[in-house]
Amino acid sequence: xxxxxxxxxxxxxxxxxxxxxxxxxxxxxxxxxxxxxxxxxxxxxxxxxxxxxxxxxxxxxxxxxxxxxxxxxxxxxxxxxxxxxxxxxxxxxxxxxxxxxxxxxxxxxxxxxx
Amino acid sequence: xxxxxxxxxxxxxxxxxxxxxxxxxxxxxxxxxxxxxxxxxxxxxxxxxxxxxxxxxxxxxxxxxxxxxxxxxxxxxxxxxxxxxxxxxxxxxxxxxxxxxxxxxxxxxxxxx
Numbered sequence: 001x002x003x004x005x006x007x008x009x010x011x012x013x014x015x016x017x018x019x020x021x022x023x024x025x026x027x028x029x030x031x032x033x034x035x036x037x038x039x040x041x042x043x044x045x046x047x048x049x050x051x052x053x054x055x056x057x058x059x060x061x062x063x064x065x066x067x068x069x070x071x072x073x074x075x076x077x078x079x080x081x082x083x084x085x086x087x088x089x090x091x092x093x094x095x096x097x098x099x100x101x102x103x104x105x106x107x108x109x110x111x112x113x114x
Numbered sequence: 115x116x117x118x119x120x121x122x123x124x125x126x127x128x129x130x131x132x133x134x135x136x137x138x139x140x141x142x143x144x145x146x147x148x149x150x151x152x153x154x155x156x157x158x159x160x161x162x163x164x165x166x167x168x169x170x171x172x173x174x175x176x177x178x179x180x181x182x183x184x185x186x187x188x189x190x191x192x193x194x195x196x197x198x199x200x201x202x203x204x205x206x207x208x209x210x211x212x213x214x215x216x217x218x219x220x221x222x223x224x225x226x227x
Binding site: 004033035040041042044045048056059091093101102103104105106107108 | 146148155156157158159160163199201207214215216217218219220
């Protein structure tokens with residue numbers, strides 16, 4: 001079946017531009033997570049949704065980062081006024097209520113800020 | 115969530131068993147050990163998890179010491195496609211609401227032909 005998909009796969013932005021990254025979770029998955037992965041590092045948690053409710057946004061590095069999931073399915077991570085330190089791979093993961101131990105990850109979006 | 119320590123890198127010959135260690139000496143009684151792996155340019159993939167008993171599935175085996183302070187992930191017959199970064203993660207299993215994963219730097223396993 002279809003897994004988690006993310007778009008675009010690659011994004012190049014000039015410093016100061018706004019970007020929007022999309023995540024399509026597995027159908028029916030209630031939980032959705034965003035992670036940021038810098039080069040050579042493990043993924044780091046950004047934010048978590050349960051359905052449309054954003055229950056945890058403690059990992060968002062600044063108020064330039066904003067995430068939404070208005071209908072409880074597709075989610076968008078928006079970064080305003082991008083900076084070079086925002087360059088990273090942004091990963092989305094989803095999980096279902098009956099499988100709280102396993103998160104299914106998308107392939108990620110590689111963001112490069114020039 | 116308890117902190118984990120893993121070697122930075124390991125090599126393994128194709129067809130041989132790959133044994134990946136993980137130390138988690140501060141693990142609590144209600145924390146599980148999870149393993150994920152990340153193949154280059156892909157998102158992490160769940161492998162296996164366990165509490166205190168050894169576990170086996172179609173991908174790997176997980177051996178947890180009796181004191182639960184360390185564990186070993188075993189890939190019984192490594193193939194070139196098993197080359198990846200392997201992450202050992204310790205976390206509470208909560209059924210009410212999901213929790214994020216806390217990744218360390220993991221172990222880069224390279225399977226050599």
